[in-house]
Amino acid sequence: MSRQYKLVSCTINGKQAEKMVDVRASLTDMLRDDFRLTSVKKGCEVGECGACNVIIDGECFNSCIYLAIWADGKEILTLEGLAGPDGELSDIQQAFIDETAVQCGFCTPGFIMSAAALLNAGREFTDDEIRRQMSGHLCRCTGYENIFRAVKKTMLRRLGKEKEAEEV
């Protein structure tokens, strides 16, 4: 079978990018292999674990079951693009540190990207809604407890509810 390649041009972490990619390649493979964005993790490669999640045009996707060629014309954000230009952390990254929501760290990039997408909605979610929204990710280290705290506290703080955040 001869290989077919196609030009993908997209924005990755705010920068314009162009690459010839194998039409069968996943977005995970393109981001990891061609752009060396290794925060995009492979835990199952079939959309079960969420370790590869990235934000595409504002919405979070499993990049392992998203073809690289579909990224043409899209804006992609990976964890590497979430911190500021001088390495200053976003609130959700800082919350993951403060709430001890990080252990082995392998699921962390995907979780933070989903949390970032959730927080960008700018509204308050119930506990059940947060759990449902984050349930596309698997983690074996944390029992999800501290991740829950990090997400909920950041959500409340963005809504100016500092006191409620302290009580989470």
Add this chain to the structure above:
Amino acid sequence: MYVGKSVTRTDAYDKVTGRTRYTDDLCDRGAYTARVLHASIAHGRVVSIDISEAEKIPGVVRIFTCFDVKEKHYFPTAGHPWSTDPEHQDVADRLVLTEEVRFYGDDIAAVVAEDEVSAAQALRAIKTEYEEYSFVLDVQEAVKEGAPQIHKDYPGNILKHTTIRKGNYEEAVKEPGLVRVEGWYETPAVQHCHIENFICYAQMEGERITVTASTQIPHIVRRVVGQALGIDWGRVRVIKPYIGGGFGNKQDVLYEPLCAWLSMKLGGHLVKLNVSREETFVCNRVRHAIRSHIISWVRPDGTYAARKLEAYSDQGAYASHGHSIAAKGAGAFPQLYPCENIEVDAYTVFTNKPVGGAMRGYGIPQAMWAAECHTDEVAARMGMDPVAFRRKNLMPKGYKDPFSKNELYYDSFNQCLDKAMEAIGYERKYKEYQNQTGMIRKGIGVSVFWYNTAVWPISLETSSCRMVLNQDGSVQVQLGETEIGQGADTAFAQMTADALGVLLKDVHVVSCQDTDVTPFGTGAYASRQTYTAGCAIRQTASLLKERILTYARDLTRMPVYNLDIKEGNIVRITDGRILMTLGELSSEALYSMTNSQHLTAESTAQIKSNAYSFGCTIAEVEVDIPMCRVKLLDIVNAHDAGTLINPALAEAQVHGGMSMGIGFGLSERLLFDEKTGRTLNGSLLDYKLSTFMDHPRLKAVFVENPEPTGAFGTKALGEPPVCSVAPAIRNAVYQATGAAVNEAPLNPHNLFLKFSEEGLLPD
């Protein structure tokens, strides 16, 4: 002082920004990809493998089959310290590729290709012919006469049988007035499900082979790769970067030997072997399924007269950690509720199934399932409150184990029970949930556990540490003990800072182990690292301190006994004056034109003690009887793990263990096809790992009784949090429904069977 403070993880920033490099992130893109061909029968012999079509696929470099393994170097895989005594060596029953197939998924050939797609295509194009034998999947069937023989040296498929005898069981049961309580308890095979699958890559440099692997045990991997390839161990270099979880699966040597063998066969070319999630479920390791039979003879006053345990552990196809798991579990039985007359028999039995290995808790979760389900049944039969019954019979303060010399120095069990009961409001809820009727009922249940820290005296306990002073007075610390996500590096940094008298920011723990440069240490298992590495850190820091102060004597003209290091300064003890900073001293020492010295220290601590770690779980559930569903409403774990080095990390560690225990109790199990031996649910979709939606808020509380035998008062916490969770959930369901569900997990399938049997289901 930093010990006892919740300082931020040393690797936290890297992990939230995506900077952390794991094995796959480090591998050069020029690597060949290796994929393993797995057997599609449960038991038999490979007669032939036709690779002619597969070889033609563009991108395929070479295909190796089991028939290419000419030198048969059988090797063990367990992540145990090596023993120079052949009697204590692990069973060497593996080859890098095997002609003899012992389970559906055994490794019979490997494709090396330029890319993953070609490798996958080649796997599908290989044609294999087998001679099939009959197979056996159940331990009780496997020990019967006439059962298929899986390994020729183990008649009856029994890998090992050990016994514990105390007093005289047969005589003791004749005491008049005893109540006999008997039960069978069963836990299934489950998988570790670390989110990073196993991966490694290998290449040669000169005559040596370097293997970079996602492992918990780099120094052990080095030895086993040497054994598997039949080369001197010094020719093997193993590098362990950050890993995405292990939980015991990576406390086994997995595909490092095969990957190294492939590289050597290809002139030392870089070869990467990345295991898929589906292979992780079938071809790595699983938790041993254990079936236990307990008989207790109880006096009317609620004390035990005699007890008997038989445990049958399902080893699967290869020995791996073998009988150690069943032995550890069975060994916990006589001590949990001490009794004068005890008979314990533990059997580990080969079956044609995926291989049982180490998994968080190492036999204790299975043992506590049996022991603590049984305890509630005994309490019920005696008409006693389950907590009161436990308090009456549990290992008391002052208990000493004659073999390990372990001692229970505090009233830990009662303290843990008190804390957990208060945290969840046990007394009120227990009363409220008694004698319910109706189809939706609530219940609350308790389970306790104990767990040994480290492996002494069964096996070697050793930890080596190196500390190197930099020009600026900061220090590099190296240990063979590994960071696998639990936060070990952070605990090591805290302990070093305190032991040496420097600021935490000036301690740089080298996270990566490289067997060429890292001091010898056996790795992450047995919840040993904080305890054992703590000893090596304390000892090495005092050596380095002595060298620093001796050098300071010449610079300050003060006697050593008047000097100390505090917060990175050389301080005169008598008046507290700072004489110089450690950085000034270190720069002087390195660059002195008269007395140049690189101030370093390295030492080995052999640990000939061990420590009991204790705790309990209390779980509250709601049971929907017609739907056969259990909803976990609330749960708390209480632990006495001694002094907490880092309370926030300790709490996080407990959460993770509780989560694994919830899965073990409610949803997880591997299923096998009776007709073929194939694993039926080897994917994250079909295997029911707990998600965000399956947990209530997780509570962790601690009793901090300082452990007298340790360097920093700490003891096991890595594995303990998983040990008592599942039986606590089961006991809550028992209170709610009266149904004694003795087979884990409490999923609708098992509950339906039990509820039907008990007549609980509506017509």
